[in-house]
Amino acid sequence: MTETIGFCQETRPENCGFVLFGATGDLAGRKIIPALFGLCSKKLAPKNFYLLFAGRTPLDRPEFESRLAAIIEKSEGGLSPDCFKDFLDRTEYLRADYESPEFYARLAERLAALGAKFGAPRKHLFYLATPPAAFGLITRELRDSGLLSPPGDRARWSRVIIEKPYGESLESACALEAGLKQAAAEEQIYRIDHFTGKETVQNVLALRSANSVFDETWNAGFIDHVQITVFEELGLEGRAAFFERMGLARDMMSHLLQLAAITAMDLPASFRDTDFKTEKKRFFESLKRPCGSQPGQAVRAQYDGYLAEPGVAAGSVTETFLAFKFCVDNARWRGVPFYVRAGKKTGLKRTSIDLVYKKPAHGAFKDMDTGPANIFSMNMQPAETVSFSLITKHPGPKLCFTKKTMGLDYREHAEEFAAPTDYERLLIDAMAGDRTLFLSPFEMRFMWEFLSPLLAAWQGAPAQDPLYRYRPGTPGPAEAAALIEKDGRAWL
Template identity: 40%
Template sequence: MSVLPVDYAIRPEAGEPFLQADRSTPCLLVIFGAAGDLTRRKLIPALYNLLCERVIDEWFAVIGYSRTEQESEAFRATLESAVKEYSRTQPVDPLVWQSFAKRIEYVRGSFEDPEGYNALRQRIDVLEQGFGTGGNRLFYLATPPAAAPQILHRLQEAGLLYDSSDETPWSRVIMEKPYGRDLTSAQELNRIVGEVLDESQVYRIDHYLGKETVQNILVTRFGNTIFEPLWNRKYIDHIQITAAESIGVEGRGRFYDQTGVVRDMVQSHLLQVLSLCVMETPISFAADDIRDKRVEVLRSLRPISGDGIEKSVVFGQYRGYRDEENVDKDSRSPTYVALKCFIDNWRWQGVPFMLRVGKHLKARMTEISVVFRPVPHCLFGRDDVCQTLDSNVLTIRIQPDEGIDLKIISKQPGDSLQVGTVEMDFSYSDAYNHPIKDAYERLLLDAMRGDATLFARRDEVEHAWRFVTPILQAWERATDRYPAFYAEGSAGPVEADKFMHRYDRKWREIV
């Protein structure tokens, strides 16, 4: 197989963008759990980059809230080091940072102590007047989901939440995953959140949806007539979605041993990507029109339960996992899972969707591969020759090298009729000069704008758990079963390859 170079000719369409990206509105951002890694590695670097690009309104400020004992000056110094280490914009511009640092304050308090929220309110009053944020408030819960009900009730008691996000001033809340541990806990969390907030105020974040190539799935499908007519059971053999990580649990042993890969990745990231990949055409690009179609996909997933778990799911664990800090020495928590599922609707009936995700694999790679059906009749000699030809495959690369490639069959040069496969490759970094935003940059900006398109809705979360929970329950009941072990740096357990061979298919190589 060879890769064809592509001569990129990017021709912007005349006129205004289809959806104009506005600047953010003035607001105050309060980060709960501000002393944690998420704030240092993602949130503050994302805000700094948005300031560099001048897309955040100048009337903007940040308050970090955590139980850690420190002053605002020490908090700013910690964040400055984080920006220098994790920001995609380097070197750090001292003028931009100085302007940003003046807008950052810190409040010490526990999640349950009302006095902490009184101190927070006083600091909010000062910053809202000093920076003219108009009373708009965005609360980011960079905390375990179990802390969310207590935080929300304390915010309500302190008078820091408004009734709706559709009016000015507004208040909105961003909530991190995992949103519950199963269907029952997710429904209960939704019920509690609904007592405090209107659904329009809740932004359940999944950073995968903020990635540029994930957003491009819909444009690729619905903006190109060469793809959409083929996007169905008649032409597609199967679809693979892979999310491979080259690292292990990285010091998160206690969290991961209680959560596992299914809760951490399948219920959120993979099902969100799947729903975008196969959803029906929305009537518009409005947030709820798109989310309605994503929910339809989740509702149509065929349940996997009982004996179906044995036939449709492979659980794996990398060999050194039990030696990780804070991991049980007899842990059954999977760090890898491969599963086959079906969507019971007119378009996709009978088409298998092969999902796999794992830690400590041979490379970091997230992609969607649409494998088309083979040609119906062999014209190139013996049947065994034709059977060696690969199918056409359209691959959308989500990370690390964002782009799209298409594998096609082509005649090789020469007098004889000899055919082979070639790949036509499009890379975002080669085609566009504009830097690709980090997912958190896009999602923070959308929350400030009030655009919920890339955030999960209440019913969306519950339908995802409705599919995943029976799988988890079957695994947790089967205490005599252990995950298939695989070597660090491999492609996963050999059982996953055998799983594909049973269906006369093979995984895409992890490279």
């Protein structure tokens, strides 16, 4: 049994109603509905809580219930009958016509009835799990129908959650922001990137803050380079419509930048929203953009067989793999390269951040080979572990060295605490009005400013940055290995 020590803070969700638009979609089925069920079954949901799911697809009650059962049965936590009955009792489906004021009038009527029934009136979280093109329309209509209450009203609140990648280009993201801002105040908009809700990502900050042995050495004096890897074993899994439009770079860039920021930003004065976002912003402002400026600093590739996947266009040049290098121009990190890679069908599921230390250049062994450098690894998938590789004396009469790894498995005791999943955690925060882990408009814009030159180069001068190929089950193309090897380093 593990025990908490010292500081301990709990975010409690407020009683409220949760409205899910796009409830028949892929994201809703794979992530949001399982997370809502998880909150109920782990007893993390507010006491007075109800759900209204909306979609354009007509569904009668039996169809709706069997859809929900199928979704939850497939989810990680599975379906427990008692919780499912309670979940169904709290849930309604409403057929949506997003352009029609009558739909919003009906929505307001149902929310009033459910609010009265479950004792959670006039507090609403609206999750827009629709294509981004519908975000502006829905928020405007919510405002016009009086469902989006003005901020500052203590007796009621309404919040809107939108899902990355927030548009398909810098221009469309700015247009989307402008549309949202016409209807909602910034403090009502919650931009979700579910990586920030992962327990192990938050653990990076906990480790850095509570153990001076790590953060004090995370700088150019000690660290040789940093590697960030997000690999998936799977390919498209029926998501061709979404992925063909996005490609891996648009789909993953927000996640990759968030992992980089949480690892390398200076620690904020507090873990409150403003301090946290201020430090993250300072980090992003010092990040040097590699992309597109020099050919070969980023590698894009597609796995063999991608073109035969259902729903993929003939001759598609959508990338399924990306590797790039960037540097950070601040006192802490100047001269330390960050190597980042992400891909599908890479033969393994792996999300990790590795800090590779410099080799010691002093003492009795300074001119001798004492083995590999120390590596501090934080793994988010498949196992949630932290490890530190050390060089020690090999036991025995001779003076030789050997490598040992110290580690901890974060999940070993997590079940005891009914740890929330990433989406569950972020939904709790949104219900509590805590925006710390949600993205600012600056971060959304920065993501596109970082990525756009790369996308432009791929489109404008594809011969300079060609689409390479790799075999499924391998960690990307040879060119990705060359990207780091030309600096005298290797992927871990």
